Amino acid sequence: MNRRYRKTIIAGNWKMNKTATETRQFAEELKTMLPKTKWCDVVVCVPSVNISAAVKAFKDMRVAIGAENVYYEKSGAFTGEVSADMLKDLGVKYVIVGHSERRQYFGETDSIVNKKVLAVLEAGMSPIICVGESLEQRETGVTTEWIALQVKSALAGVPAEKMRKCVIAYEPIWAIGTGRTATAEQAAEVCSSIRATIRSLYGARVARSVTIQYGGSMKPDNAAELLAQGDVDGGLIGGAALKPDQFVAIINAANQE
C-alpha cells in the first residue's frame, strides 16, 4: 500500500451468492462490527438484482456498492443486459469488469472488456479491471507479458485524466476460489509490473495514482502480508467477503495508518 499517492480499496465480490433478504441481513451484521475506515475504502459488489437492496441497506455505512458486470451498449435490443447508466442511476460506484469467470464461462474477450471499461468510465463510475494468468501461463513463464497485454487491451482509448478512476485487480486464475494464494512476492512482482505497464502508457504521475488490488483466496490470515507490499493497494475478495467477520478482519488489515 502507498496511501500518499493512491487509495487503498477492499472490495468484496459476492459472485452469484445471496438473495436481497440475505443482503439486508449481511448489512445488519456488518454494521455491528465495521470499524471507522479512515485508511481504506470499502466496496461490496453484489448481483445486479440486489443492487437496490444493497444501496439502501449499506446507506449509513461508508461502504460503496459495486456491480459485478455491465453491458457496454447504451440501450436497445439487448434482452437481459444491464447498461452502465442503469447501474449509475441506482447508486453504483464501482463495476467489476473482465473477471476471469466472465472471461472463462461467458466468452468475454479483451476487446469486450475494453468496451465495458469505456462504458463504465463514460457513465462516471470506476471499473475494477481484472487481469490474471492461468497456471499453465505461470509455469511457462509468460505471466508478465500476458498481464501487460491484458492491461493494455483493457485501457485502449482511456484518457490519462480518467485513469485515477480505474482500479486494476491482479487475480491469478489458479488462486481464485481454490484456497491457493499467490505468495506476497508473486503478488508484489505482478502488481509492480502492472504499474510499470501503466507508467509506459501514461507516465509516472498517473501510474502512481492507480489502485492495484490483489485477488485470489485473500483471507484474514494472509491479508496483512499481501497488503504490506508497496504495489498491492487492496484486495478483491470472493469467498471471505461473504462472511461479515472475515470481511471485517481483512478490512482491519488494510485500515492501518
Ligand code: PEP
Ligand atoms: C474473486 O472472485 O474475485 C476472488 C478473488 O475469489 P476468492 O477470494 O474466493 O478466491
